[in-house]
Amino acid sequence: xxxxxxxxxxxxxxxxxxxxxxxxxxxxxxxxxxxxxxxxxxxxxxxxxxxxxxxxxxxxxxxxxxxxxxxxxxxxxxxxxxxxxxxxxxxxxxxxxxxxxxxxxxxxxxxxx
Amino acid sequence: xxxxxxxxxxxxxxxxxxxxxxxxxxxxxxxxxxxxxxxxxxxxxxxxxxxxxxxxxxxxxxxxxxxxxxxxxxxxxxxxxxxxxxxxxxxxxxxxxxxxxxxxxxxxxxxxxxx
Numbered sequence: 582x583x584x585x586x587x588x589x590x591x592x593x594x595x596x597x598x599x600x601x602x603x604x605x606x607x608x609x610x611x612x613x614x615x616x617x618x619x620x621x622x623x624x625x626x627x628x629x630x631x632x633x634x635x636x637x638x639x640x641x642x643x644x645x646x647x648x649x650x651x652x653x654x655x656x657x658x659x660x661x662x663x664x665x666x667x668x669x670x671x672x673x674x675x676x677x678x679x680x681x682x683x684x685x686x687x688x689x690x691x692x693x694x
Numbered sequence: 695x696x697x698x699x700x701x702x703x704x705x706x707x708x709x710x711x712x713x714x715x716x717x718x719x720x721x722x723x724x725x726x727x728x729x730x731x732x733x734x735x736x737x738x739x740x741x742x743x744x745x746x747x748x749x750x751x752x753x754x755x756x757x758x759x760x761x762x763x764x765x766x767x768x769x770x771x772x773x774x775x776x777x778x779x780x781x782x783x784x785x786x787x788x789x790x791x792x793x794x795x796x797x798x799x800x801x802x803x804x805x806x807x808x809x
Contacts, residue, residue, distance in 0.1 A: 614797060622783065622805075623698075624737075626797040669736065681727075681750065682798070686736040 587670055587685040595693050600657040602688040604670035605650075611673060613646055615655050618667045618687070627655075627668075660692045696720075700786050700801035707776055708809055715771040715804045719788030727798065728761055728771050729785040737785065743769060776808045 587604050594600055604613065612631045616624040630637045630646045630653065637644045643656040657664055667689050671682040699718040707713050719726050728740040739753035743763040754760070758776075763769040773780055783805050787798040 616798075616800075623785065623800040623802040624787075624798070626799070629797055671737075681739050681742055681753075684729075684737040684739075 587668070587688045589688060590686070591689045591691075593691040593693065594660060596660060596662055598660055598692075600660050600664070600690055600692070602655045602668050602690070604653045604655070604672075604685055606653075606670075606672045606683070607651065608672075610648075613644075613653050614671045614673075614682070615642075615644060615653075616669045616671065618669065619665075624669065657690075660690075662692050662694045664690060665692045666690060698786055698788055698799050698801035700784075700804050702804060703802065704805045704807075706807045706809065709778060710775055712772065712774045713776055713806065715773075715784050715786075715806070717769045717771070717786030717788075717801060719767070719769070719786070720799055722766075723788035723790055723799070724766050725789045726763055726769050727787045727789075728769070729787065730755075730782045731785060731803075732782045740771070740784075773806075776806075778808050781806055781808045 587602055592600055610632055612629055614629045615627040617627055618624045628637055628639050628642055628644050630644050632648055635646055641658045646653045667687040669687045670685045673682040698720055701716045705713055724745045726743040729737040730740055731737050741754055741761045742750040758774045761771045783803040785800055785803045787800045789796050789798050
């Protein structure tokens with residue numbers, strides 16, 4: 582199975598509700614990042630959390646990291662229709678000084694007005 | 695430039711033809727990545743360039759795929775004898791390469807359609 586697996590695969594909520602997405606990984610990491618992708622094109626970096634951090638905030642985004650469970654969550658509060666996108670987690674680096682990020686398959690979020 | 699630029703934005707080609715995709719990274723970014731993304735899927739790593747070091751080509755799916763980068767500037771991804779299975783969005787990203795991986799800046803991608 583994939584390193585950096587997001588769940589749920591798809592999420593549909595109403596505007597104003599909170600959206601929570603999760604990411605699990607298998608090997609030790611130095612950092613974990615979340616990205617957003619609109620309309621299947623370029624990705625935009627949202628937030629990076631390092632392995633020695635447990636929680637990070639950026640505007641309406643809140644990311645947590647639990648290295649003991651090898652998982653992270655992304656919370657979007659007070660969602661808006663413009664938050665509709667796919668969200669990916671990426672972990673790195675990994676054993677062997679490999680600097681390639683490992684990507685999950687993404688969560689598709691639909692925020693209904 | 696202000697951001698990562700990819701061209702063309704869309705490319706339609708016939709099976710068996712060669713295609714060349716171009717990526718202009720952000721000035722000063724030493725690391726450059728190529729990814730492939732099939733419809734509804736995650737990102738598939740293809741190749742990684744870091745400065746003047748030998749590129750990491752471990753993600754290239756076949757010898758029909760090749761990529762070049764001159765120094766820390768433009769990169770081209772070439773697909774020879776295209777197949778229908780090559781249809782996907784090809785994404786380029788660059789980053790300031792420090793000791794550890796930092797955030798990536800992505801281009802808008804090239805949508806490749808092989809008929």
